[in-house]
Amino acid sequence: MSFFGxxxxxxxxxxxxxxxxxxxxxxxxxxxxxxxxxxxxxxPVRPDGSDKFFGFENYGSTCYANSIIQCLYYSTTFRExxxxxxxxxxxxxxxxxxxxxxxxxxxxxPAPGNHLLAAATxxxxxxSPARRPIILPNSPEAQTTKPDDKDSPxxxxxxxxxxxxxxxxxxxxxxxxxxxxSLFTSLKDIFESIIGHQSRTGIISPLKFLEILRKENEMFxxxxxxxxxxxxNLLLNQVVDNVEMYSKMLPAxxxxxxxxxxxxxxxAGAMSAMAKAHNTAGMSSTGWVHDLFEGLLTSETxxxxxxxxxxxxxxxxxxxxxxxxxx
Numbered sequence: 001m002s003f004f005g006x007x008x009x010x011x012x013x014x015x016x017x018x019x020x021x022x023x024x025x026x027x028x029x030x031x032x033x034x035x036x037x038x039x040x041x042x043x044p045v046r047p048d049g050s051d052k053f054f055g056f057e058n059y060g061s062t063c064y065a066n067s068i069i070q071c072l073y074y075s076t077t078f079r080e081x082x083x084x085x086x087x088x089x090x091x092x093x094x095x096x097x098x099x100x101x102x103x104x105x106x107x108x109x110p111a112p113g114n115h116l117l118a119a120a121t122x123x124x125x126x127x128s129p130a131r132r133p134i135i136l137p138n139s140p141e142a143q144t145t146k147p148d149d150k151d152s153p154x155x156x157x158x159x160x161x162x163x164x165x166x167x168x169x170x171x172x173x174x175x176x177x178x179x180x181x182s183l184f185t186s187l188k189d190i191f192e193s194i195i196g197h198q199s200r201t202g203i204i205s206p207l208k209f210l211e212i213l214r215k216e217n218e219m220f221x222x223x224x225x226x227x228x229x230x231x232x233n234l235l236l237n238q239v240v241d242n243v244e245m246y247s248k249m250l251p252a253x254x255x256x257x258x259x260x261x262x263x264x265x266x267x268a269g270a271m272s273a274m275a276k277a278h279n280t281a282g283m284s285s286t287g288w289v290h291d292l293f294e295g296l297l298t299s300e301t302x303x304x305x306x307x308x309x310x311x312x313x314x315x316x317x318x319x320x321x322x323x324x325x326x327x
Contacts, residue, residue, distance in 0.1 A: 034053060034201075038051075038053065038200055038201060041200070045198065045200060047195075048076075048080070048195070049073075049079065049191070049194055049195035050074075050076065051200055052194050052195065052197075052200055052201075053200060053201050054167075054194050054201065054202045054203065054204050055160060055202075055203050055204070056069065056070065056203070056204050056205075056206060057157075057161075057166075057203055057204065057205045057206070058157070059210070060223060061223050061224060061225045061226070062206075062210060063225075063228075064225065064226045064227065064228040064231050065206070065209070065210065065213065065226075065231060066206070067228055068228055068231055068232045068235060069187065069190065069206070069209075072187075072235075073190075073191060073194065075292070077288070077292055078288075078289075078292055079191055081288040081289075081292075082184075082187060082188050082191055082239075083188065083191055083192065083195070085188075085243060085286075085288075086177060086178060086179065086246060086250075160203055161203065163201075164202060164203065165197065165199055165202040165203070166202065166203045166205060167193050167194075167197065167202060167203065167204050167205065168205045168207065169186075169189060169190060169193065169204060169205060169206050169207055169208045169209065170207050170208055171189075171208065172185060172186065172189065172208055173185065173188075173189050173192070178250075179242070179246050181212065182212065182238070182242040183209070183212055183213060183216070183235060183238045183239065183242065184238065184239045184242035184243060185242070186206075186208050186209040186212050187209065187235075187239070189208065189209075190204055190206060190209060216238075217234065229318075233317055233318060236289060236293055236317060237317070239289055240289045240290070243286050243289065244286055247286045290315075293317055294315055294316065294317055295315070295316050295317075295319070296313055296314070296315060296316075297313070297314045297315075297316050297319070298311055298312070298313050298314075299311065299312045299313075299314070
């Protein structure tokens with residue numbers, strides 16, 4: 001046998017060539033840092049919703065609203081105040097069958113029979129096909145379709161929509177709060193649904209919130225992108241207006257209910273109970289937005305001749321600060 005024959009034979013029988021590690025399947029998505037973090041949490045879901053990670057569906061130009069709502073949700077004090085306003089009456093004693101049909105809210109969370117949570121979970125996709133199925137590279141459909149870029153936002157959105165659950169926020173629960181439909185009640189609906197759902201992750205489709213936003217504000221009706229900072233100011237001002245208006249109108253509404261009961265039957269009971277709870281909580285419950293986001297700016301003016309000074313105090317929700325480069 002020649003030298004080259006021996007060399008060839010030894011190469012074929014070499015043990016190193018037969019023990020190569022298997023290649024990773026490129027079609028299997030690797031867990032994201034968020035998925036790893038959630039896997040490490042373990043234990044039951046926290047009742048305050050602090051371990052919930054829900055994304056928001058982007059309708060092409062609504063990222064400004066989605067990002068602000070998520071930031072506000074993770075502001076613990078803001079979230080708790082939204083959930084606890086208006087002050088809720090004590091839950092009445094009821095039989096087991098009545099409790100299943102209850103529309104009341106308990107401890108800031110939707111009761112098991114709350115119609116908001118039932119409506120929001122009607123369109124969950126966790127047990128149904130994906131809205132837009134993903135075509136994997138090795139599937140027959142991929143022969144005529146260009147494979148998706150796994151790093152693209154569109155692909156990540158498809159994966160998220162497939163995983164679910166998806167909560168379609170198409171209804172308003174304002175009657176259960178004894179309030180008129182507003183941005184505040186819609187924001188409260190979103191927070192209630194996230195906390196009331198058993199899953200730690202999911203997707204919110206804020207359809208009702210965007211509907212109210214566009215109905216009340218003409219500048220948001222177009223498909224143009226909007227500034228998130230301007231939207232934050234608008235939303236906080238709307239929340240302040242909605243909360244204060246409710247607090248001012250509640251005593252008069254309660255008197256009307258006691259007088260002739262002209263309010264709608266669906267809201268009459270809720271308003272009456274809310275009025276009693278509101279009187280117990282006191283009017284200080286309306287100032288939480290100011291406590292969190294408002295500051296006081298004091299301007300001082302001094303006369304150069306007589307050196308007299310005068311001061312003026314102004315409340316502000318944000319400040320414009322000039323920052324130097326690389327500061």
